Amino acid sequence: MQVQWGACPADVAADAPELQCATVPVPLDYGKPEGTQIEIMVSRRASENPSKRRGVLLLNPGGPGGSGLSQPADLVALGAPASVLDSYDLIGTDTRGIGHSSPVSCGFTADQDYYGNIPPYAADDAAVAEQARRAKAVADQCAANDRDGRMRHLSTANMARDMDRIRAALGEEKVNYFGLSYGTALGAAYASMFPERSDRIVLDSNIGDTFLDRDGMRRFGPGAEQTFPDFAKWAAARHDAYGLGRSPEEVRSTYFALAERLDATPVAGVDGPVFRLATFVGLYREASYAQLAQLWQSVRDSDEEAVRRQLAENGPVGARSGPGTPAPAAEPAEADNAWSVFLAVTCNDVGWSEDVETYRRAVAEDRSTRCTARPVPTSCPAPTGGTSLPSRRCGSATTVRATS
Numbered sequence: 001m002q003v004q005w006g007a008c009p010a011d012v013a014a015d016a017p018e019l020q021c022a023t024v025p026v027p028l029d030y031g032k033p034e035g036t037q038i039e040i041m042v043s044r045r046a047s048e049n050p051s052k053r054r055g056v057l058l059l060n061p062g063g064p065g066g067s068g069l070s071q072p073a074d075l076v077a078l079g080a081p082a083s084v085l086d087s088y089d090l091i092g093t094d095t096r097g098i099g100h101s102s103p104v105s106c107g108f109t110a111d112q113d114y115y116g117n118i119p120p121y122a123a124d125d126a127a128v129a130e131q132a133r134r135a136k137a138v139a140d141q142c143a144a145n146d147r148d149g150r151m152r153h154l155s156t157a158n159m160a161r162d163m164d165r166i167r168a169a170l171g172e173e174k175v176n177y178f179g180l181s182y183g184t185a186l187g188a189a190y191a192s193m194f195p196e197r198s199d200r201i202v203l204d205s206n207i208g209d210t211f212l213d214r215d216g217m218r219r220f221g222p223g224a225e226q227t228f229p230d231f232a233k234w235a236a237a238r239h240d241a242y243g244l245g246r247s248p249e250e251v252r253s254t255y256f257a258l259a260e261r262l263d264a265t266p267v268a269g270v271d272g273p274v275f276r277l278a279t280f281v282g283l284y285r286e287a288s289y290a291q292l293a294q295l296w297q298s299v300r301d302s303d304e305e306a307v308r309r310q311l312a313e314n315g316p317v318g319a320r321s322g323p324g325t326p327a328p329a330a331e332p333a334e335a336d337n338a339w340s341v342f343l344a345v346t347c348n349d350v351g352w353s354e355d356v357e358t359y360r361r362a363v364a365e366d367r368s369t370r371c372t373a374r375p376v377p378t379s380c381p382a383p384t385g386g387t388s389l390p391s392r393r394c395g396s397a398t399t400v401r402a403t404s
Contacts, residue, residue: 104154109331157189232249
């Protein structure tokens with residue numbers, strides 16, 4: 001089977017009109033390859049120099065739950081070198097369950113007390129117990145909304161198998177791959193499962209394995225701690241503009257003072273856990289530092305109107321209204337699909353303890369280090385299952401595997 005390229009969906013074409021799109025049929029259940037088929041949508045930015053073309057470069061932005069159809073255009077906009085653009089057709093994908101590839105939904109709504117895949121900071125044991133209760137409710141909700149049983153087939157192993165179907169449909173003997181964050185797990189899984197079909201594999205910002213488990217989630221905290229000094233140095237250099245501290249140490253003290261103040265007295269519905277989550281998200285890239293500093297200013301000054309506006313425009317998805325702020329009850333959450341895929345994949349890839357005490361001990365240990373933003377490890381809020389993967393650990397921040 002060869003793919004038939006055509007126009008991309010309107011939402012993709014609006015931002016990346018130069019891309020072409022196509023669908024590739026894959027089995028819903030690889031244990032029954034002749035059974036129900038689902039469609040995986042892929043996008044393409046073809047090499048403009050066929051004489052230098054050496055193959056395809058499959059891309060994944062992370063997640064699990066991130067849409068990748070616009071990623072070829074994103075790489076061009078970020079300044080991908082001509083050597084890459086000439087050598088490869090750039091291939092974006094909505095992996096199974098995401099966006100335009102047979103999407104799934106847990107039915108999250110905008111008014112729901114849920115802040116996504118980074119569990120909120122837990123100040124004490126009661127907060128851990130409350131998060132466990134919320135996780136159980138989300139598990140039940142996902143199961144109730146999975147009416148056709150597709151969620152149990154969302155796993156990193158199946159996404160890697162889908163990649164190999166895409167490779168074949170593109171008429172390629174081997175795959176080149178570039179993955180970010182969770183995309184490193186998918187790339188490592190593919191190279192483990194299909195080594196003879198793996199060419200150049202680039203893994204950036206490794207999560208450390210072929211899946212995201214509880215240890216991987218706990219690494220988010222140390223990751224924030226390691227990144228926070230970059231923001232603190234940036235903010236201290238701009239004290240005259242933001243007033244958050246004249247030194248990185250003062251900026252760090254400001255963070256703890258604001259978080260503890262919000263634990264006691266929220267501003268515009270923003271409490272300590274939401275503030276910590278917003279800071280965590282704001283540390284992902286330097287381009288977000290100004291927006292994060294403005295949010296800190298508004299919280300410090302108890303400027304409720306500014307806080308609401310800034311969360312609506314730039315806040316982490318799920319925290320944009322702030323707790324206690326009304327939202328239309330029937331309106332789907334903006335990140336419903338992404339959250340649903342994340343939960344299904346992480347729960348299907350590995351087994352998670354159902355003992356809340358396991359998480360309580362881990363949270364107490366992490367909390368005692370007084371890190372800037374350590375999320376709460378919590379039990380997996382969706383049914384477990386799926387297929388295990390051989391482990392392929394990648395120790396460095398960027399790993400390149402090249403066979404030619």
